[in-house]
Amino acid sequence: MTGLLTIRRRSLGQLARSPMATTAPVAAVVGLGAGYALVEGVGASFGFGAPVAGVPIGLDAYRRVLASPTFWESACFSLWIAVASTVLGVGGGTMISWWWVSRPGRIRRIDLWLVNLTVSIPHVAWAVALLALLTQSGFVARMAAAAGVLDRPDQFPVFFADSAGLGIIAHLATKELAFVTLVTLPLATLRARHAVTTAETLGATRSQRFRLVFLPTIAPALLPATAVVFAFALGSYEAPALLGGQRPRTLSVVALEYFRDSDLTRRADAFAVSTILGVVVLAVVGALWLVGRSSVRPTRRADR
Amino acid sequence: MIRIAVRSALGSLLAAIVGVLAVAVVSIRWVFPQVVPDEFSLDLAARTLRSPSTHDALVSGTVLSIAVTLIALTLAWPAARALARSSGGGQGLVVAIMFLPSIVPSVGLAMGISVGLLNLGVDGSMGAVILAHLVPAVPYAVAILTATLMRYDHRLDLQAATLGATPLQVLRHVTLPQIRAGLVAAAALTFVVSWSQYLLTLLAGSGRVITPTMLLFNATAGGNPVVIATLALLVTVPVIVLVSFASGSPENGSDDGRVST
Amino acid sequence: MTPFRRLATTLVALTVVASACSTTSDAVPATAKAVDVTNWSAVVDAARGQTVRWYAWGGSDAINRFIDETYGPELKSKYDITLERVPVADTVDAVNQVLAEKSANKDPGAVDLIWINGENFSSLKSADMLATGWAEKLPNAKLVNWDDPAVNKDFGVPVDGAESPWASAQFQLVYDTTRTPEADLPRSYGQLKDWACAHPGRFTYIAPGAGAFQGTRFVKQALFELSGGAKQWTTFDQATWEAQQPELWSYFNELKPCLWRNGETYPKDENELHQLFANNEVDFTVTQAIVGPGSLIDEGLVPKTAKAFTFDANSIGDYSYVAIPSNAAHRAAALVLANLILEPSRQALQIDPANGFGLGYAIDTSRVTDEATREGLDAAAEKRGPAAAPIDELNRSRVSDGAVEYQDLVESGWRTNVLGG
Numbered sequence: 003m004t005g006l007l008t009i010r011r012r013s014l015g016q017l018a019r020s021p022m023a024t025t026a027p028v029a030a031v032v033g034l035g036a037g038y039a040l041v042e043g044v045g046a047s048f049g050f051g052a053p054v055a056g057v058p059i060g061l062d063a064y065r066r067v068l069a070s071p072t073f074w075e076s077a078c079f080s081l082w083i084a085v086a087s088t089v090l091g092v093g094g095g096t097m098i099s100w101w102w103v104s105r106p107g108r109i110r111r112i113d114l115w116l117v118n119l120t121v122s123i124p125h126v127a128w129a130v131a132l133l134a135l136l137t138q139s140g141f142v143a144r145m146a147a148a149a150g151v152l153d154r155p156d157q158f159p160v161f162f163a164d165s166a167g168l169g170i171i172a173h174l175a176t177k178e179l180a181f182v183t184l185v186t187l188p189l190a191t192l193r194a195r196h197a198v199t200t201a202e203t204l205g206a207t208r209s210q211r212f213r214l215v216f217l218p219t220i221a222p223a224l225l226p227a228t229a230v231v232f233a234f235a236l237g238s239y240e241a242p243a244l245l246g247g248q249r250p251r252t253l254s255v256v257a258l259e260y261f262r263d264s265d266l267t268r269r270a271d272a273f274a275v276s277t278i279l280g281v282v283v284l285a286v287v288g289a290l291w292l293v294g295r296s297s298v299r300p301t302r303r304a305d306r
Numbered sequence: 307m308i309r310i311a312v313r314s315a316l317g318s319l320l321a322a323i324v325g326v327l328a329v330a331v332v333s334i335r336w337v338f339p340q341v342v343p344d345e346f347s348l349d350l351a352a353r354t355l356r357s358p359s360t361h362d363a364l365v366s367g368t369v370l371s372i373a374v375t376l377i378a379l380t381l382a383w384p385a386a387r388a389l390a391r392s393s394g395g396g397q398g399l400v401v402a403i404m405f406l407p408s409i410v411p412s413v414g415l416a417m418g419i420s421v422g423l424l425n426l427g428v429d430g431s432m433g434a435v436i437l438a439h440l441v442p443a444v445p446y447a448v449a450i451l452t453a454t455l456m457r458y459d460h461r462l463d464l465q466a467a468t469l470g471a472t473p474l475q476v477l478r479h480v481t482l483p484q485i486r487a488g489l490v491a492a493a494a495l496t497f498v499v500s501w502s503q504y505l506l507t508l509l510a511g512s513g514r515v516i517t518p519t520m521l522l523f524n525a526t527a528g529g530n531p532v533v534i535a536t537l538a539l540l541v542t543v544p545v546i547v548l549v550s551f552a553s554g555s556p557e558n559g560s561d562d563g564r565v566s567t
Numbered sequence: 568m569t570p571f572r573r574l575a576t577t578l579v580a581l582t583v584v585a586s587a588c589s590t591t592s593d594a595v596p597a598t599a600k601a602v603d604v605t606n607w608s609a610v611v612d613a614a615r616g617q618t619v620r621w622y623a624w625g626g627s628d629a630i631n632r633f634i635d636e637t638y639g640p641e642l643k644s645k646y647d648i649t650l651e652r653v654p655v656a657d658t659v660d661a662v663n664q665v666l667a668e669k670s671a672n673k674d675p676g677a678v679d680l681i682w683i684n685g686e687n688f689s690s691l692k693s694a695d696m697l698a699t700g701w702a703e704k705l706p707n708a709k710l711v712n713w714d715d716p717a718v719n720k721d722f723g724v725p726v727d728g729a730e731s732p733w734a735s736a737q738f739q740l741v742y743d744t745t746r747t748p749e750a751d752l753p754r755s756y757g758q759l760k761d762w763a764c765a766h767p768g769r770f771t772y773i774a775p776g777a778g779a780f781q782g783t784r785f786v787k788q789a790l791f792e793l794s795g796g797a798k799q800w801t802t803f804d805q806a807t808w809e810a811q812q813p814e815l816w817s818y819f820n821e822l823k824p825c826l827w828r829n830g831e832t833y834p835k836d837e838n839e840l841h842q843l844f845a846n847n848e849v850d851f852t853v854t855q856a857i858v859g860p861g862s863l864i865d866e867g868l869v870p871k872t873a874k875a876f877t878f879d880a881n882s883i884g885d886y887s888y889v890a891i892p893s894n895a896a897h898r899a900a901a902l903v904l905a906n907l908i909l910e911p912s913r914q915a916l917q918i919d920p921a922n923g924f925g926l927g928y929a930i931d932t933s934r935v936t937d938e939a940t941r942e943g944l945d946a947a948a949e950k951r952g953p954a955a956a957p958i959d960e961l962n963r964s965r966v967s968d969g970a971v972e973y974q975d976l977v978e979s980g981w982r983t984n985v986l987g988g
Contacts, residue, residue, distance in 0.1 A: 024384035025400045028444055031381060035441035036406040039418025046421065054670050071987070101308040113309065115553040116316040122495070122549045123323070124502035126523050127538045131323040134330060134535070139338035139846035141326050147339040155338055155848045156768050156827075163832040176319065188453070230408040237411020239505050244526055247832035248774050249986055254413040258505075261417050262663065266670060269421075276414030283411060334867035338846040350867065354628070358635065359654070430677065513660065514653070514677065524625060527656050529838055530866055533628050 040280070047273035054266045063270035067278075072249070072256075079250040081282070083167045083242070084235040087174035091235075092228050094175065095182025100216055102187070103195040104208075109187070120180035125173075129244040132173055136161045163247025170252075173241045178231045185227040186220045194219040225294045233283045237276075253279055324542065330535035350532040355540070360521065364540070367517030370432060370507075371500040374439040378447040378496050379489075381440075386451035391460060404445040412505060415441070420509035430512035438510035439500045447496045454488025491552035498545050602898050604704040611646060614899035618649040621889075621904065622661035623682035625654020626836065629862050629923030637916050637924075638907060646907075648900045653678075657778030658687045665696050665892045675896030680904060683730060684887045685722040685780065689971045691890065692729055698891040701902060702731035707909035710930040718886055718929075722971035723801055730888035731905045732929035734917055736855040737884035737965055738784050739875040739956050741863075746850055754879045756789045756818065764825040769850045771827035771843065773834055775981045781837055781853055783977050784883050787969055790815050790977070791881040800969035808976055816984035823985065833986075841868045857927035859955035861920030875956040882964035886929060911940045915947040920954075 045051060049059040067073055098117075102109055135141050143158040152158060161169035194216050201215045217224070242252040253275050261272035330336060331351045333343030354360055389400065407415060419438050423429040428437075458481070466480045467473075482489065504519050522537040602610055619642070625631055634652050642648040655661050661681045668676040683691070691697050703713055711732055713719050719726050742752060753759040763770040773782030791797040794811045823830030827849050834840040837853060841863060844852035852869065854860050859875030889908060891901045907913060909930055917924045928944070935941040 024388045028381045028385040028448060029400055029403045031437075031440050032407060032444050033403045035419060035422075035437070036403075036410055036415060038422045039415050039441075040406075040410055041418075042421055043414045043418040046418075051421075051425075053667075071983075098312055101312065105309065110309075110313075111553060113313055113316075115550065116313065116320060118549045118553050119320055119546060120316060122498045122502070122545050124504075124519055124522075124541055124545065126502075126504055126519055126526070127327075127542045128323065130522065130526060130534055130538045131327055134326045134531075135322055137846075139843075139848050141322075141341070144339050144341045148341050155846060160828070163828075165831070180316075226405065230405075233409045233411055237413045237415075239413050239416075240523070244523075248776075248835065248982075249832070254411065257413050257417070261509075262660070266667070272417060273414070276411060276417060279411040280414055283409060287409060335845065335870065337870075338848070347867070350628075353632070357632070359631070359652075512664070512677075513655070524654060524656055525628075527626060527836060527838075529626065530628055530868060531842065532867065 043273045043280070044277050046270055047277045049270055052267065053269060057267050057270055063274040064278075067271050067274045072251070075250045076253050076256050077278075079165075079167060080236060080253040080279070083170050083174065083252060084232055086167075087171045087178060087235045088228065088232045090171070090175035091178025091231050092182050092224070094179035095186065095227075096217075096220075096224065098179070098183045099186045099190045099220065100212060102183075103190045103216075104198060104211075109191065117180045117183050120177060121184055125177070125238070125240040126244065128177065129173055129241055132169060133162065133245065136169060136172075162245050165250060167242070167246065167250075167252075169245040170241050173245060174235050174238065178235065182224070182227050182231065186223045189220045189223045190216070221294060225290045229283075229287045229290050232286050236279050236283060324539075324546075327535045327538050327542070330531055331539060334532060336531070350530060351536045354533045354536045359516070360518075360537075360540070363516045363518050363521045366432070366515060367501060367519070370435060370439070370515070370517060371497045373436050374443050374500040375447075375493050375497045377436070378440055378443040379451070379493060381444055382447035382451050382492075386448050386455050387460075389448070389452045390455035390458070404448055407441050407445055416505040416509045419506065420512075423510050429510060430514045432511075432515055435507050435511045435515045438506045439503055442503070442506070443496050443499045446499050447492055450488070450492040450495060454485050454492065457488075458485050494548040494552040498548055501541075501545065602902065604701045604902060607706055610899050610902050614897070614903045615647045617897040617900035618651050619679045619897050619900035619904050620651045620653055620677060621680040621682070621901075622653045622655050622658075622664070622678050624656075624658055625652075626656065626838065627923075629866050633917070633922050633924040637913055637922070638904060641907060641913070642900075642904060646900075646903050648903060650904070658683055659777055662687045662690055665691060665894070666694055668892075668894060669694060669696050674894040676892055676894040677896075678892050679895045679897045680901040681890050681892070682733065682887060683890045684885065685968070686971055686974045688721050688730055688888065688890060689724045691892070692724065692727075696893050697729040698893050698895065698898065699727050699729040701891070702726065702728040702888075702905070704728070705731060705902065705906045705909065707906050707930070710909055710911070710934045712931040712934070715931075717884075717967055721886070721888065722968055722974070723803070724971055726888075730890040731909065732886045732888050733908050734924070734926035734929055735857065735884065735886050736926050737857065737877075737961055738781065738788065738882050739854055739859065739877050739961070741844070741852045741854050741860045741869065741873050741875050742850065743844070743870055744872045744874055745870070746847075749876075752876055756792045756878070759878075760818070760822050760825070763822060766850065767825050768827050768829075770825070771830075771833055771840070771849050773837060773840055773853070774986065775978045776835070777978070779836055780974075781855065782833070783974060783981075784968070785853065786815070786819070786977050786981055787973065788878075788881045788883060788966075789818060790973075791966060791969075792878075793818060797881055797883075797966035797969070800973060801967055803970040803972040808973065812976075812980055812984075816980065819981070819985045830985075838868070844873075845869050856920075856925035857918060857955070857961070858920040858925035858951040861952040861954045862923050862925040864954060865921060865923070874954050877956055877960050877964040880964050881966055882961070883968045884961075884965040885968050887926075911935055911937075911944055915944050918947050919950055920952050 042051065047063050049057045049062065102113070133140065137143070138155040138158040138160065143152070143155055146152050146158065161172065197215050197219055198211050201211045206215065237254055239254045239258060242255050246252060246255065257272045257275035257279070260268045260275065329343065332346055332348060334345045334347040334350065336343040336345075385400065416438075419441060420429060423434045423438065428434045462480055462484070463476050466476045471479070501517070502519060503517075504523050507515055507517055507520055518537065518541045522534070522541050525534045525537050602613060604610065621634070623630075623634060631652065631654060635650070639650040642650050658681065661678055661683075665676060665678055668674075681687075702708060708731070711718060718732055721730065751762070753762040759770070772785045773779050775783040775786050787800075790811065791800060793814050794800070799807060827843065834843060840849070840852045843849045845868060854863065854875060856862060860869050860873040863869045864871055864873060889905050891898060891905070895901055911930065914928050914930050916922050917926055918928065919925075928948070932941055932944045935944060
């Protein structure tokens with residue numbers, strides 16, 4: 003099939019059916035949408051296109067944001083939550099994929115259904131349910147009270163509006179775990195299983211099979227998934243908004259607050275915060291890409 | 307063994323999540339230390355479900371998500387077909403573009419898109435929200451459809467064409483029946499992506515387009531636990547139904563690892 | 568072009584067209600805006616067939632329902648006006664909407680009427696985005712005591728006919744009669760601190776902040792008590808604030824370790840506090856309703872044994888209003904609604920806790936000329952229910968809110984000195 007960038011003389015009809023033309027509308031919608039948002043966001047953080055007068059072009063927004071007394075607290079909080087939930091989510095998802103393929107037999111529909119559900123249930127509903135379960139007077143606490151383990155709500159551990167963001171991490175990690183499982187499963191079942199079984203017959207230990215065969219084989223799916231998961235955890239709004247307290251707050255919550263301030267000059271501050279988040283994500287994506295280049299086994303183009 | 311453990315863990319988590327909401331819906335004053343509610347009542351739940359604002363949100367949300375699904379699938383189809391067949395360099399570029407919305411932090415994405423729509427002058431309308439939802443929905447649709455089509459042998463199409471079928475006939479009688487399960491999965495999951503959006507709907511719609519997910523979020527900021535639970539189930543039950551439709555398809559890796567020839 | 572791409576292009580084109588259309592679909596000819604309030608029959612005629620978009624705080628389902636049921640059917644049947652209640656998480660969202668429209672020169676705008684008072688009223692008024700001079704010319708305005716400074720001044724800002732009163736409210740605390748005997752109730756902030764430290768972890772308050780005015784009010788009342796009175800705070804004076812605030816913050820910082828979660832986190836709104844109270848995590852919650860926690864009990868939000876009370880002094884009482892933005896698309900309908908709100912039959916409904924609202928009257932019942940109507944209003948006021956605080960307790964402790972400038976100072980000061988400290 004002809005490559006995208008080869009321009010030969012051909013009929014208009016052929017051109018219209020070329021991969022470039024058929025993928026163009028899709029790329030336009032998504033690329034324009036996300037690309038515009040990116041460019042607009044970064045630009046606005048420097049003062050371009052401000053909705054009201056009085057926003058100078060330059061680093062003012064960044065200065066204001068970084069000077070805020072709670073900025074570093076929020077930044078650390080956001081980073082901690084993102085890293086912790088990504089580690090748990092990616093680690094857990096990888097393990098589940100591994101367990102599911104290191105035994106022969108089909109993956110049952112019910113397992114897929116459960117994983118799909120966990121991914122698909124909207125974040126707002128998931129957070130609401132976690133609150134009902136895990137607040138100090140929530141369902142689990144009441145079961146503990148009924149079992150005689152505690153008799154007052156304040157004896158139950160604190161998950162929400164706490165300085166460690168435990169509830170937020172639990173929310174994000176459970177959803178991300180399912181997501182990573184889902185994303186790595188096709189590669190795991192299609193390629194890794196075969197390779198792992200082969201390695202087993204060749205005498206590889208379980209640990210060797212996991213580290214040297216399984217992980218590199220699912221890396222093409224796992225690495226992008228890790229990037230997506232991290233980006234999501236860092237930029238997520240619903241979970242910290244519903245499960246977090248006043249202090250510390252995540253940067254995503256702070257950004258939206260600046261955005262919705264009646265003082266429209268604060269919009270630049272909002273975009274400054276989101277640009278900072280974007281830069282962090284970029285750094286992590288870059289790191290993951292480097293990891294990918296060094297460890298991914300090249301896939302054969304013939305198998306399709 | 308492990309599989310059963312994982313299944314039980316996930317299963318119990320989901321059962322707890324849905325269960326605690328369901329019990330909250332049918333009870334009143336279900337407070338600490340009651341494990342089983344002392345008082346049951348359907349009044350609040352019924353009132354919430356009957357209220358016009360709930361109906362309006364349900365209608366808006368459904369129309370919105372159906373529109374997003376239809377448009378996303380229509381846009382995704384030719385792209386997915388091209389991606390499934392081609393092996394050229396351009397494929398990487400398109401995939402990278404598809405990837406972009408998932409990498410941009412969602413707060414920044416939502417804020418940027420809403421400003422874009424504001425500059426176009428269309429913010430606050432259903433159309434604006436549809437456009438906004440397409441940004442996360444289309445990559446999802448492309449991904450699922452590409453996976454579906456990669457398993458489909460398009461030589462069947464060519465054969466039908468050589469036998470004299472028009473493109474439309476090929477589509478209707480050859481392609482679609484084969485990939486129907488995958489198409490259903492793509493539609494169901496794309497619908498769920500749109501249905502679950504909160505921030506995009508809020509900002510692109512300037513708070514004027516209300517979906518059940520938005521109602522739920524607003525209800526948490528000061529609402530009755532029974533009402534919150536009712537709305538949470540209202541948001542979640544359609545998702546459970548749709549995911550059940552989608553989960554049966556082979557694209558989710560339920561085969562036993564045979565490498566396709 | 569393949570059939571798919573034709574379909575795709577059409578769908579996207581339709582979407583863009585639809586979105587363009589829907590933003591202009593409620594453009595109203597400019598002449599409809601210029602409405603003369605004094606010619607009431609003309610106002611009613613102009614309003615016929617209009618839809619009025621009322622932006623109101625949506626955080627209470629009971630109040631949402633009350634609005635829909637009390638005004639919606641009347642508006643439709645008597646005036647052929649459709650009521651569209653637009654819930655906002657916080658009134659400041661409606662304010663921001665109008666301000667954003669101002670900077671985008673959007674006229675007509677999306678907002679017809681706002682449930683508003685205090686700081687929000689002040690920001691819109693100073694931005695010149697409110698229609699003025701109409702509130703005292705409504706037919707039912709004669710039932711309102713516009714001479715009362717509590718009515719004609721909102722947080723110290725003169726109303727100037729830019730908003731019409733809807734209901735009256737007063738800050739009260741709520742306790743559970745089965746948990747706390749009445750004799751043990753704290754009756755001042757000083758006694759509150761003693762009680763809280765004798766019962767660690769059993770008290771908390773709403774974090775002062777935008778939209779959490781009950782938290783701000785709670786802190787302001789402490790300011791009144793510590794400074795010896797509320798009167799001096801009705802006009803703004805920076806020096807007084809500077810002199811008084813250290814004592815205020817040290818009070819709350821001394822209180823902090825005795826609070827729920829050691830004062831490290833606070834409920835962000837009243838429903839969260841109600842939940843803590845109902846779930847036996849704390850022993851007090853708050854309400855603004857004149858009927859006390861009556862509606863809250865009916866909604867199942869607090870135990871049936873809950874009851875309201877106030878301290879001996881310094882309980883802020885005020886009116887909330889409805890205002891019309893100057894760029895409202897349906898001014899006539901908004902005026903009709905504002906007038907309907909003051910109708911005695913509607914006012915009588917708002918005080919009954921069973922209807923879900925439970926706030927007090929905005930009209931002065933002594934100005935109601937019809938004997939039977941007046942008796943109906945008085946009888947309704949009697950029905951406040953057993954959970955309400957005694958009327959003399961309410962009257963004895965009522966004070967006016969302070970000047971609007973203190974709102975921000977209290978909120979940011981608390982965040983810096985108490986939450987952060």
